[in-house]
Amino acid sequence: MNHTPPIFLSEGKDSTAFYSLKKPDKLVVFVHGFQGTSIGTWNNFSKLTTEDQDFSTTDILYYGYDSLNGQAYDQSLEFLKFLNRYSTPDTQKLTLHSPGKYKKIIIVAHSLGALVVRYALLDAIKDSYPWRNLCKLVLFAPAHNGARIQNLVMMSLPSFTKVIGGIAMFFKPILHDLSIGSPAIEDIRKQTDYYKNSPEHNLLSALTIHAHGDLVVQNSSYCFDEKHPKSPVRESSHMKVCKPKEDQYTLPFEILKTLI
Amino acid sequence: MNNIYKLRLDLLTVNFRDKANLNKTYNKFLRLTDPELKELLRDHNKKPIETTKEVSFRDDIDFLIGYYSILMTGILCNYIKPEFSENLLLESRSLLDNKWVKKYYQKYYPLELPDMFRKIFLDSNGFKNNQERDLERNKATDVLFERFLMAYRSRIEDNDIDTFLFILDDGYYYDDEFDMGVDIDKLWKTLGSSKKLKELQKEQNSSSILYSAIWGFAKFVTYLEEYAIILHELNNDTLSQSAIWHLEAYWFKQMKDKLGKALNKGLNNVLTVLNEGYYVHLNPSEKIEEEIEKIWKENSINAIEEAKTNIDFLMNSKLEKPVKMLSKQY
Numbered sequence: 064m065n066h067t068p069p070i071f072l073s074e075g076k077d078s079t080a081f082y083s084l085k086k087p088d089k090l091v092v093f094v095h096g097f098q099g100t101s102i103g104t105w106n107n108f109s110k111l112t113t114e115d116q117d118f119s120t121t122d123i124l125y126y127g128y129d130s131l132n133g134q135a136y137d138q139s140l141e142f143l144k145f146l147n148r149y150s151t152p153d154t155q156k157l158t159l160h161s162p163g164k165y166k167k168i169i170i171v172a173h174s175l176g177a178l179v180v181r182y183a184l185l186d187a188i189k190d191s192y193p194w195r196n197l198c199k200l201v202l203f204a205p206a207h208n209g210a211r212i213q214n215l216v217m218m219s220l221p222s223f224t225k226v227i228g229g230i231a232m233f234f235k236p237i238l239h240d241l242s243i244g245s246p247a248i249e250d251i252r253k254q255t256d257y258y259k260n261s262p263e264h265n266l267l268s269a270l271t272i273h274a275h276g277d278l279v280v281q282n283s284s285y286c287f288d289e290k291h292p293k294s295p296v297r298e299s300s301h302m303k304v305c306k307p308k309e310d311q312y313t314l315p316f317e318i319l320k321t322l323i
Numbered sequence: 324m325n326n327i328y329k330l331r332l333d334l335l336t337v338n339f340r341d342k343a344n345l346n347k348t349y350n351k352f353l354r355l356t357d358p359e360l361k362e363l364l365r366d367h368n369k370k371p372i373e374t375t376k377e378v379s380f381r382d383d384i385d386f387l388i389g390y391y392s393i394l395m396t397g398i399l400c401n402y403i404k405p406e407f408s409e410n411l412l413l414e415s416r417s418l419l420d421n422k423w424v425k426k427y428y429q430k431y432y433p434l435e436l437p438d439m440f441r442k443i444f445l446d447s448n449g450f451k452n453n454q455e456r457d458l459e460r461n462k463a464t465d466v467l468f469e470r471f472l473m474a475y476r477s478r479i480e481d482n483d484i485d486t487f488l489f490i491l492d493d494g495y496y497y498d499d500e501f502d503m504g505v506d507i508d509k510l511w512k513t514l515g516s517s518k519k520l521k522e523l524q525k526e527q528n529s530s531s532i533l534y535s536a537i538w539g540f541a542k543f544v545t546y547l548e549e550y551a552i553i554l555h556e557l558n559n560d561t562l563s564q565s566a567i568w569h570l571e572a573y574w575f576k577q578m579k580d581k582l583g584k585a586l587n588k589g590l591n592n593v594l595t596v597l598n599e600g601y602y603v604h605l606n607p608s609e610k611i612e613e614e615i616e617k618i619w620k621e622n623s624i625n626a627i628e629e630a631k632t633n634i635d636f637l638m639n640s641k642l643e644k645p646v647k648m649l650s651k652q653y
Contacts, residue, residue, distance in 0.1 A: 068331055068469055071338045077477045102473055103549075212606045217619040222548055223630050226593060226623040227541035229602045230520055231534075238605065278615065302623060 096174025099126030139182030177205030207244030487539025515592030
């Protein structure tokens, strides 16, 4: 056993931590997409990461938020607060070990999560948060080029919520932000491009993984992002591309493992 | 190894006690007089619960009793050891042995788990574990129990699910902002009529209680799906399966007929709207492809069928037996 059982965090919605039982030196933070859930979006990730020895000194956080409530920028401010709070090991309360410092922070986001995280990191640059230099960004089916809203609501919601989404969803501000060509999409792209030749380049250059023929988001290159060689992933979908499945689809976990 | 059990117990306490500030609830309980407790913890079928203060106190007591249910489930799943501090045992005695609290969880809203905790730790000489389990099997149960805890936490902290369960349990809201009464009939009528759903779209009242109840219904059905998956995966460990089932026994047993019928009515109403070909067109500038519409409709009909199957499974009285039988031994 390398990690604590799940610890419920009070920030966001259903945010959960699995702290390393050893002295941690790395942090992974997962951020779900539109109407996703803190852990459910990532399928087997929590099991795989807590069982793998390579993650034994890694704290793992699953950040959750109510994606229908507010705009992408509002969500990013909350996430930035969360990231700042947990950017140094926070296990003193449990007296697991003496607090140390992370050497690496990996942020993994899906779909709308890409907008939330990108906005947050742009503000982290403006506010000169020191931990930003430790961060690496991994994006699955990112919505930073915009999304087809109707498809998003009809195809990407989990389980029975897709039924209710299809018959009772309202056009909320977050859906406006997600629309192709929205002011939020353009704003994030413009701000990101501004840092192209600066030292912040590393922070904002994400490793992206698309699903081949994604029906929800627009697959194309983005600013100075780095595409994973196996991207776009065939026989996958907007919802499946970020979900590792034991012995069947291990790419998301393999990617994380190489970065850790 | 023992440290792991201690850590798990500590974290169940952090997650399900400290976060809900249950020390405060317990102190509040201690300050109440006998007649006050009798009145506050009455059977709602005899005298309805009307004031916010009453609802709030009963909610807090439910959480406190719920904490003992979670500990009992942890023991039955072999996730924690049946060893508790003196302070906790003292508290459990004053709470679970209190005449009015006992009536509340034994008679008015019967729950097996807190009663079993009381019998084992207050009336007997502790828990006798006759079950030898191999490590691999126990590891699988640990993972499933934790998966359940995460889903359960999400369910108890969700405001929309709260709204839905309140009206499902005969509750009635008056929504001042939208000048509208909301009860379970109103919810099902809205979900069963494309005309009413269109009106809802027109009004864009997404902050309304009705809208919250609609999403509460969707989220609760999704929670039941996760619940059913976890219990299915515990088919080889029937005691743990039964213990986890008992954590929601109020809904699956006491409310069985009402919950089963109501959810099926809700699902059938949604099916009617689907069969009318209704769906929302959110972005007029975006054309809806026929293929997407077809896939969504098929997926939706499947999701409704699956939800019905899961609900039937959870209402299955066989699931309550292993814990009940063990409880009789104490």
